[in-house]
Amino acid sequence: MKEIILIGGGGHCKSVIDVIEHDGSFKIIGIVDKSNLIGTKVLGHEIIASDNDLSKLAKKHKYAIVSIGQIESPILRIQLYDTAIKAGFILPSIISPNAYVSKYAKLGSGTIIMNHAVVNANASIGDNCIVNTKALIEHDCSISNHCHISTNATINGGATIESGCFIGSNSTTKELAKITKNSFIKAGSLVV
Amino acid sequence: MKEIILIGGGGHCKSVIDVIEHDGSFKIIGIVDKSNLIGTKVLGHEIIASDNDLSKLAKKHKYAIVSIGQIESPILRIQLYDTAIKAGFILPSIISPNAYVSKYAKLGSGTIIMNHAVVNANASIGDNCIVNTKALIEHDCSISNHCHISTNATINGGATIESGCFIGSNSTTKELAKITKNSFIKAGSLVV
């Protein structure tokens, strides 16, 4: 089985562990987080190194994914993604076995599709995105890199979401909505 | 395999193609749309005729479904449905393999249940309806013909929705709600 390193050991990491184990394509080798947390565990998986050790880890392991969440700002997820790529890791896209991704959709590197999410026909999602639990990306949507589409958000058909956006939990964007770079959309919003 | 004609080649048609191919009960023969679009393709499926050719097509093909969307008004979907029935087509109900429809629920002719939608026990849905992606129809609901229950809408138990209604994305209707003919419920609404 392919082996993977998780970068970031908080609450979102637990959901990521659950999805990866349930999917079964990757074996989790360990988690990278702050150095003072080394030796502690998240759902049984050890924090084995700090962010500074990524180059060294990339010599032994091929795959990694960024597993910290993103609410206030995408900056930390972007930094970790760039560091992991520079270190030589491959960042795969990962899809929960109970999510649905159309064969006509495209997913970028390091993007994760969480439990019960849906990505419909002709949608494209960039690199390092989180399509969180029960989120819906409708047909013809274009979502750029480093976006977090939060739990149960509904992105209706043909929307364009530029890079670095946070689309809050249970928010709705109308058909053909355009959301500019680094936007922060609050939970429960309706974007017209 | 049974062969089917899709009537309408826009954005919703892409989701319909995705559901039908994923389900695998029908082979898509082609799409009917405006005559100036004949020869163009939608996700690899050719527009083979215009709306005026439906009678002719019905002599060669048995099944059809209306695959245009419905937001402002149900009129165009009603016209196309009536024309297809008059031409002699059978309009089947189609259910995404990842949707759930209770064995105690009833679906009318030409009604499509999209990805991750749920239709619970003792609900009945009329003809030519769209139960769009992730929509929920709870127990004991009665939904008449030509309605579009949009993405991630929640129709709670025992609601009555008369014909021709549009229930917007991520809206919620409370238990036992009554929604009159041709109503337009905006995205994100709460109907008490």
Place this chain on the structure above:
Amino acid sequence: MKEIILIGGGGHCKSVIDVIEHDGSFKIIGIVDKSNLIGTKVLGHEIIASDNDLSKLAKKHKYAIVSIGQIESPILRIQLYDTAIKAGFILPSIISPNAYVSKYAKLGSGTIIMNHAVVNANASIGDNCIVNTKALIEHDCSISNHCHISTNATINGGATIESGCFIGSNSTTKELAKITKNSFIKAGSLVV
């Protein structure tokens, strides 16, 4: 097959029957409701006794679950749960086969997870709860006894919900929200 008694024969009971039959772990023996309803049927299952007969039924049957809904107040569901436990029934947790419950989550006695609901990693749910259709309980949530998380509600990560709460349909609670005992959260609410 294990045999189960349903306590309460209203609208929610229909959804419960649908989930139990679809799951297939239990055979429904009959329903308990008001004495004047004895002999009538719900989706083909007979009302065989009244609430006063629970002690007698527990001598012949091992399993039961409370199948009435809960909107205004949890009191009736609590009374029926306590009566069933005292009578000697085992109240199992029941999970719809199309719901997802993480192997890292915990469910209490008599709790039911309805169609397309999700309970993510490290969440814990107490006794006698309803996690209704399409509801989402995110990672690290702690939900106490006798709560009804209504249809399509989103409980984001790390929330604490005390006992006896009703969380309305399509409402959203933000990360780490704290909801006190017996709270009533209206449909469509955003709780920060």
